[in-house]
Ligand SMILES: NC(=O)C1=CN([C@@H]2O[C@H](COP(=O)(O)OP(=O)(O)OC[C@H]3O[C@@H](n4cnc5c(N)ncnc54)[C@H](O)[C@@H]3O)[C@@H](O)[C@H]2O)C=CC1
């Protein structure tokens with residue numbers, strides 16, 4: 046004990062501000078005298094976790110968490126120091142032994158991910174300055190694809206708690222837990238970890254996803270980092286391997302389902318909106334049918350949206366608009382597309398529904414039914430065709446069921462039969478657009494539009510190298526995670542990134558500026574047009590705007606969001622008289638180009 050106190054005195058670690066003092070206690074147990082150390086502190090909540098003397102991370106017991114107002118500020122599973130040691134030793138060993146030529150780049154990127162995380166913990170302003178100045182290079186680190194690695198390995202690389210965890214064990218306490226977060230929250234990104242990118246159920250390991258999305262809200266959308274909150278709803282995980290891992294930080298139990306699950310989501314939203322009534326909630330990486338049901342339940346009541354369904358819809362629509370122009374057509378020729386969508390989950394249905402809405406808006410179809418006929422939906426059982434029984438389909442899939450084609454047709458047969466102009470990949474199934482599929486599609490259309498949108502990189506339905514090779518360079522290609530441009534026989538072909546990160550920061554900036562009551566589909570339709578209108582294919586040969594101009598894109602989206610919200614009567618804040626929306630929004634954007642002066646109060 047003396048050793049500890051001397052160390053503290055010598056190192057000066059226990060600063061005055063810490064107000065931590067050591068009290069020595071002695072306990073006689075089984076006739077063996079041992080010392081019991083007690084640390085007292087006046088600190089509470091996040092201040093405890095930021096103090097290296099006080100912090101013991103995941104090892105805080107439940108009663109300590111309660112007393113120190115830490116409930117929710119740490120992953121729910123209480124670990125022993127032995128488990129923490131194991132994590133540190135495993136990590137050291139893994140670092141030294143597991144690097145090969147094949148995974149070297151992945152390893153380097155993960156180190157960079159951790160370094161950036163450490164920088165964010167030390168100096169958030171500098172972190173965002175670095176991220177914004179090197180956005181194109183660093184977005185793939187804090188976001189897809191490297192964030193996928195961070196989630197898969199979260200239990201081994203876990204260092205510092207970020208955001209909040211609302212777990213099945215905390216039910217009944219959510220409202221009081223929100224007071225453990227001591228800043229004003231304007232944007233929440235929440236996941237239940239059930240479908241992290243295309244990597245499946247990762248439970249509480251999914252926290253890097255909301256953290257990464259919110260870093261983009263700040264860097265790309267100008268939201269103040271003090272006003273964002275990443276959240277995991279830990280309802281258990283059905284990933285047995287993770288559950289059995291002694292280092293897993295989430296609840297090692299099967300997922301709650303049915304009424305229990307929905308009641309927990311309800312309690313969470315009730316708690317959030319009681320504490321921060323004007324907050325925007327983005328649902329992220331929820332599996333189906335939960336994703337759709339939660340959205341349907343709350344979208345008209347609360348200021349919330351589902352990123353995978355709605356923002357992905359908007360960015361894919363923007364890409365199709367750009368591809369129409371690249372093919373020498375106008376937007377209204379959207380009605381002439383034949384679209385095969387592989388993947389009929391949240392993202393696949395979200396994208397197709399957004400295109401259907403656009404067809405109606407552009408009046409290229411008279412009815413929804415007419416629009417649905419332009420789609421061919423393929424899932425893990427093949428084409429959704431005539432014989433598929435309705436209990437095997439969700440309400441949103443049913444309109445896309447083909448009554449003219451056999452259920453279960455293989456993708457290649459569908460492509461041969463339909464001769465699609467657009468092929469969308471939202472299946473999470475890497476390599477599924479193989480050589481024959483691309484060649485068959487290229488036989489029938491001059492410029493096949495191939496969007497292989499699944500994340501992370503390994504889950505991409507086809508690589509740009511393959512698509513340009515098999516289409517003889519004719520394809521218009523985009524992927525969800527970034528790829529380098531490719532060169533074939535001396536010709537450079539562009540690999541476009543079609544990712545919802547073009548959309549949600551601008552939606553968030555607009556919504557938090559005009560304090561929109563809800564987030565209607567019109568915002569996403571307009572966001573698609575804004576993005577597409579910023580593309581000059583003739584000039585650049587690209588289908589999406591340069592990511593380095595992401596703040597300008599977000600601003601342009603936010604302006605349209607505010608204008609529409611005020612037209613619809615759902616805006617609750619307006620610019621002062623004489624000021625345009627643009628200037629008002631700009632005045633609200635957080636900018637880390639220089640430090641603010643710090644003043645003691
Ligand atoms: N680029 C972007 O901005 C975005 C990309 N995504 C990606 O889309 C993918 C899917 O996401 P969700 O729709 O939310 O997942 P989900 O789990 O709701 O849906 C996946 C769908 O793919 C189908 N599928 C699975 N294996 C298949 C196979 N072998 N052949 C054909 N279909 C198959 C399933 O039946 C299901 O309909 C993920 O990889 C995700 O990362 C999601 C959102 C945004």
Ligand SMILES: CC(=O)C(=O)O
Nearest residue numbers: 242330353500544545
């Ligand atoms: C980009 C994204 O939201 C996803 O892959 O889930």
Ligand SMILES: [Mg+2]
Nearest residue numbers: 329330352353
């Ligand atoms: Mg997502």
